[in-house]
Amino acid sequence: MTDKLPYAEVIGDPIAHSKSPLIHNFWLDCLGIEAEYHKTHVTAEGLAAYFLARRADPDWLGCNVTIPHKIAVMDFTDDPGGVRERIGAMNTIASETGGPLIGTNTDAGGFLQPLLRDKWKGESAVLVGAGGAARAILFALTSLGVADISIMARDRSKGQGLLDRAGVEGRVIGMNDALPAADLLVNTSSLGMVGQPVLDIDLSHLADSATVYDIVYSPLETNLLRAARARGLKTLDGLEMLIGQAALAFDIFFDAEAPRDRDEELRTLLLAA
Structure with missing residues (x-):
C-alpha cells in the first residue's frame, strides 16, 4: 500500500x-x-x-x-x-x-448480469446457503419475479429467517434432502471453495433445462459444476458474478x-x- x-x-x-x-x-x-x-x-x-x-x-x-x-x-x-x-x-x-x-x-446486480444476458426465463430456484450472498441473490431473483424458491441450509431456522425477511413463501430443505425440479440451482455458500468441504448434491431431480450457477471462483471448476455438466445442464461459474459485481x-x-x-x-x- x-x-x-x-x-x-x-x-x-x-x-x-x-x-x-x-x-x-x-x-x-x-x-x-x-x-x-x-x-x-x-x-x-x-x-x-x-x-x-x-x-x-x-x-x-x-x-x-x-x-x-x-x-x-x-x-x-x-x-x-x-x-x-x-x-x-x-x-x-x-x-x-x-x-x-x-x-x-453490488452482488445482486452482478449475479443477475449473466442470467439477463442469457435471457433466463425460469420460474423456480434453489439457493444453497443462507448467508450474506444468499440475501443478495434472493433479492435479485425476486426482482425477476421468481416466486418458487427453496433454501437448502444446514440451519433450517436461518434459512426460514432468510425467506421471512424477504417476504417469500418458499420452503427450507436440509443439505441431504432431495432437490425439487427447479429451473435454477445457485450455490451461494463457501462449500466447494479451496479449504472448504466440497458441495456434493444429487442433481438428478433438477429440470432437464435447469441452470447450475456456482458463485465460488476458487477453484473455478467446482465439483458442483462438473456434476452439472456431466448431467448436460447449463452452467455459470463464479467469475460471472465476480466480474459483474x-x-x-x-x-x-x-x-x-x-x-x-x-x-x-x-x-x-x-x-x-
Whole structure:
C-alpha cells in the first residue's frame, strides 16, 4: 500500500484467495487511472478498528466486503439506499471525504448480469446457503419475479429467517434432502471453495433445462459444476458474478465505467492467476 495514490480494497477472512485486486487493477491499467486496489485480511474482531483507521486515511476510497463480514459491516455504515431492509447485507462501502461511510450491495446486480444476458426465463430456484450472498441473490431473483424458491441450509431456522425477511413463501430443505425440479440451482455458500468441504448434491431431480450457477471462483471448476455438466445442464461459474459485481463497485470507487469490452482478456488473466 502507498500513501501517494488513492486506493480501494477488499476485506475478508480468509482473503488470500481473492481475485478482486487483479480485476480492479487490470481495469485501472486499461483506463490509465492512477489508483490502486488491494486485499486486506480483517477478522470479525478487527472490523471496528479497521474502519476507524480507514476513515482517517484521506487516500482510502472504500472497500468491497467478502466472507464473513457482509452482514456485520452494516453496523459501521450509513444506508441511504435502504439496503439493510431490502437485502440485509452489504458488499461495497464507499468513503466520502469528511462524511459518512455509504454501504450498498453490488452482488445482486452482478449475479443477475449473466442470467439477463442469457435471457433466463425460469420460474423456480434453489439457493444453497443462507448467508450474506444468499440475501443478495434472493433479492435479485425476486426482482425477476421468481416466486418458487427453496433454501437448502444446514440451519433450517436461518434459512426460514432468510425467506421471512424477504417476504417469500418458499420452503427450507436440509443439505441431504432431495432437490425439487427447479429451473435454477445457485450455490451461494463457501462449500466447494479451496479449504472448504466440497458441495456434493444429487442433481438428478433438477429440470432437464435447469441452470447450475456456482458463485465460488476458487477453484473455478467446482465439483458442483462438473456434476452439472456431466448431467448436460447449463452452467455459470463464479467469475460471472465476480466480474459483474466488481464492475458496479469499480464505478463507485473510481468514478469510471469498467471496460467490459476487455472481459475475455480479463478472464484469461484470472484463469492463469
